Amino acid sequence: EPEVTQTPSHQVTQMGQEVILRCVPISNHLYFYWYRQILGQKVEFLVSFYNNEISEKSEIFDDQFSVERPDGSNFTLKIRSTKLEDSAMYFCASSPLVLDRVMGQPQHFGDGTRLSIL
Amino acid sequence: KQEVTQIPAALSVPEGENLVLNCSFTDSAIYNLQWFRQDPGKGLTSLLLIQSSQREQTSGRLNASLDKSSGRSTLYIAASQPGDSATYLCAVRPPSWGKLQFGAGTQVVVTP
Numbered sequence: 376e377p378e379v380t381q382t383p384s385h386q387v388t389q390m391g392q393e394v395i396l397r398c399v400p401i402s403n404h405l406y407f408y409w410y411r412q413i414l415g416q417k418v419e420f421l422v423s424f425y426n427n428e429i430s431e432k433s434e435i436f437d438d439q440f441s442v443e444r445p446d447g448s449n450f451t452l453k454i455r456s457t458k459l460e461d462s463a464m465y466f467c468a469s470s471p472l473v474l475d476r477v478m479g480q481p482q483h484f485g486d487g488t489r490l491s492i493l
Numbered sequence: 494k495q496e497v498t499q500i501p502a503a504l505s506v507p508e509g510e511n512l513v514l515n516c517s518f519t520d521s522a523i524y525n526l527q528w529f530r531q532d533p534g535k536g537l538t539s540l541l542l543i544q545s546s547q548r549e550q551t552s553g554r555l556n557a558s559l560d561k562s563s564g565r566s567t568l569y570i571a572a573s574q575p576g577d578s579a580t581y582l583c584a585v586r587p588p589s590w591g592k593l594q595f596g597a598g599t600q601v602v603v604t605p
Contacts, residue, residue, distance in 0.1 A: 470591065481527055482591070
């Protein structure tokens with residue numbers, strides 16, 4: 376069964392450094408999402424992306440965050456200047472387009488990237 | 494503001510018992526509700542998706558019900574097995590582009 380793949384599985388970086396998290400969504404999916412889960416807390420929505428632009432973003436997704444689809448297969452999340460509180464598991468998800476019924480489609484998640492900020 | 498709650502936070506049952514996991518949400522204006530399984534340190538595996546117009550969805554030993562007007566969904570897992578041990582999350586989708594709003598999960602342990 377097709378999967379969402381995320382790399383790396385674990386990223387350790389110094390506070391203030393830039394980090395890029397990578398995702399390869401399921402190949403025929405057109406809607407992409409990033410979520411994060413701080414240890415012991417709920418999964419939180421960050422951003423959704425369709426047709427090369429952001430559809431929706433949360434309050435967490437401030438100017439330090441950006442997303443990009445640099446080619447036909449990858450979807451990336453960049454954090455420009457990491458803070459200690461950015462330490463979390465970051466999940467990428469994708470969902471297909473079936474006519475206009477995207478909202479009725481399930482979201483499929485990757486295994487996540489554990490980001491540790493030192 | 495939508496709040497999603499899952500009770501209990503943790504549950505331990507002997508193998509063979511049926512599991513009943515509850516999810517409640519405060520705003521009934523949802524598009525659908527999705528149940529996930531999360532193993533420790535792993536991603537989210539989608540189990541079932543119920544559209545707002547549906548009352549029930551079934552997949553194998555799993556059955557999920559939805560009562561949108563009362564803001565509740567229940568996930569039933571029949572004849573539990575040790576392999577069912579995991580955290581189960583519910584998430585609602587509001588009528589917007591697509592963000593899911595998650596509950597905190599119910600951690601399930603099935604003892605042999």
